[in-house]
Amino acid sequence: MFxxxxxxxxxxxxxxxxxxxxxxxxxYEGKKEPEAQIVKSRYFRExxxxxxxxxxxxxxxxxxxISTAVYNYSELITGTEMTIESQNEKAxxxxxxxxxxxxxxDKFESLVTTLLVCGNALLEKLDEDDTRDVEEVDxxxxxxxxxxxxxxxxxYEQRQQEGQIVKLGEGNxxxxxxxxxxxxxxxxxxxxxxxxxxxxxxxxxxHSAPLIEIMWxxxxxxxxxxxxxxxxxxxxxxxxxxxxxxxKETAKWARYKPGDKRIQKIKPExxxxxxxxxxxxxxxxxxxxxxxxxLGTQFPHDIMTGDFTSRASxxxxxxxxxxxxxxxxxxxxxxxxxxxxxxxxxxxxxxPDEADLExxxxxxxxxxxxxxxxxxxxxxxLLSTNEAREWLRxxxxxxxxxxxxxxxxxxxKKQADLQPKIAPAVTAKxxxxxxxxxxxxxxxxxxxxxxxxxxxxxHKLELVKEAIINGKETAAKRGNTVLEKILKELEEMQK
Numbered sequence: 001m002f003x004x005x006x007x008x009x010x011x012x013x014x015x016x017x018x019x020x021x022x023x024x025x026x027x028y029e030g031k032k033e034p035e036a037q038i039v040k041s042r043y044f045r046e047x048x049x050x051x052x053x054x055x056x057x058x059x060x061x062x063x064x065x066i067s068t069a070v071y072n073y074s075e076l077i078t079g080t081e082m083t084i085e086s087q088n089e090k091a092x093x094x095x096x097x098x099x100x101x102x103x104x105x106d107k108f109e110s111l112v113t114t115l116l117v118c119g120n121a122l123l124e125k126l127d128e129d130d131t132r133d134v135e136e137v138d139x140x141x142x143x144x145x146x147x148x149x150x151x152x153x154x155x156y157e158q159r160q161q162e163g164q165i166v167k168l169g170e171g172n173x174x175x176x177x178x179x180x181x182x183x184x185x186x187x188x189x190x191x192x193x194x195x196x197x198x199x200x201x202x203x204x205x206x207h208s209a210p211l212i213e214i215m216w217x218x219x220x221x222x223x224x225x226x227x228x229x230x231x232x233x234x235x236x237x238x239x240x241x242x243x244x245x246x247x248k249e250t251a252k253w254a255r256y257k258p259g260d261k262r263i264q265k266i267k268p269e270x271x272x273x274x275x276x277x278x279x280x281x282x283x284x285x286x287x288x289x290x291x292x293x294x295l296g297t298q299f300p301h302d303i304m305t306g307d308f309t310s311r312a313s314x315x316x317x318x319x320x321x322x323x324x325x326x327x328x329x330x331x332x333x334x335x336x337x338x339x340x341x342x343x344x345x346x347x348x349x350x351x352p353d354e355a356d357l358e359x360x361x362x363x364x365x366x367x368x369x370x371x372x373x374x375x376x377x378x379x380x381x382l383l384s385t386n387e388a389r390e391w392l393r394x395x396x397x398x399x400x401x402x403x404x405x406x407x408x409x410x411x412x413k414k415q416a417d418l419q420p421k422i423a424p425a426v427t428a429k430x431x432x433x434x435x436x437x438x439x440x441x442x443x444x445x446x447x448x449x450x451x452x453x454x455x456x457x458x459h460k461l462e463l464v465k466e467a468i469i470n471g472k473e474t475a476a477k478r479g480n481t482v483l484e485k486i487l488k489e490l491e492e493m494q495k
């Protein structure tokens with residue numbers, strides 16, 4: 001049967017056999033394929049590598065640092081509107097109606113969350129050619145894939161509640177649409193958003209638990225330290241006491257409540273045993289783990305929990321996050337079009353190529369302002385002085401003086417601009433009155449009656465100032481007369 005040293009079957013023609021011919025179709029039809037299609041024996045049955053889907057879901061549910069990243073990524077991906085455009089208006093209406101009838105957007109949001117948590121997701125159609133509805137497959141029940149000897153997928157293995165193994169897709173594989181988050185080096189399954197935190201690690205002969213479980217242990221230890229500090233072990237020693245006295249005293253101490261009083265002849269020695277706080281010792285370890293989780297989930301947690309400086313840094317990182325989100329959106333759009341929406345159009349008698357369906361997610365256009373634009377917004381009243389100055393501090397690194405000083409300078413300038421509008425005589429009189437009032441109000445020996453008169457005088461002074469600011473010269477003159485009268489009375493009282 002074999003006519004060569006390497007075991008080539010005799011029925012294969014030498015003229016058609018090359019290193020690039022691997023599939024049965026290529027062998028018999030003379031077609032060539034890239035050598036990259038060569039598969040490995042491990043492809044016969046492929047389980048999720050290092051960590052299964054059920055464990056990934058448990059990690060997500062029990063770890064807020066992870067679930068927060070997953071939730072925010074999911075919202076960034078599906079939070080914007082999905083738009084359907086087509087050259088064929090009928091095709092667009094068919095897809096829009098199908099989405100509305102099947103509540104597809106709700107299912108799609110759940111699918112994206114599963115994709116982020118597990119790195120993979122499966123969407124099941126009613127049948128190979130029946131796309132009236134779709135439903136997500138519970139990834140916690142999927143245990144492996146089965147391929148043939150040429151590496152082609154045959155079915156998915158699913159463990160059901162009764163423990164039996166079901167072969168999903170055997171004989172009707174096109175009924176399922178598989179989504180992968182990240183897939184490289186021809187891996188069987190995609191990688192979870194936080195895969196690097198969820199896999200165990202080996203260094204030499206040492207086996208390390210996943211970083212997620214290590215963080216759990218750190219949080220448990222820190223909680224134990226705090227609880228032990230709150231409820232420390234207490235020992236009470238009574239010098240020279242015999243067993244009978246110890247029993248008697250123990251019964252008394254058991255009845256004591258906080259705030260009780262005790263009369264005694266012997267002072268007991270009381271000690272508290274508690275662990276040291278160790279905050280300085282563990283601070284850098286905790287900070288390292290926090291940064292590791294940010295890198296492991298690829299999401300800037302500081303934007304939600306940090307101070308202003310860390311949030312500003314995280315906002316820069318957010319731009320990178322949005323770029324990743326747009327990459328996920330492009331992948332999802334291409335997958336939905338090729339494996340779901342185009343078949344729906346075919347079943348309705350419409351050529352997908354002719355319809356030229358386009359799927360996209362709307363994006364928020366963020367305009368980066370420049371200094372001159374901020375100045376224009378300030379002059380137009382769309383930004384306040386504080387907002388404009390804060391923008392300049394944050395985006396240009398300018399060292400600006402305090403806002404209070406700026407406001408005071410603006411008020412002084414406003415007053416200086418108004419002074420020429422008032423008659424010089426009124427202005428001079430006001431300056432004289434103000435200097436006399438300052439002398440009186442700084443006198444610390446005045447009695448209660450004088451202080452009351454001073455308060456009345458200061459109130460009248462404010463009214464006169466307001467009249468001057470508003471350009472009411474007559475009212476200012478009358479106010480000056482009243483001020484002069486009160487001031488004379490106050491001076492007589494102080495004499």
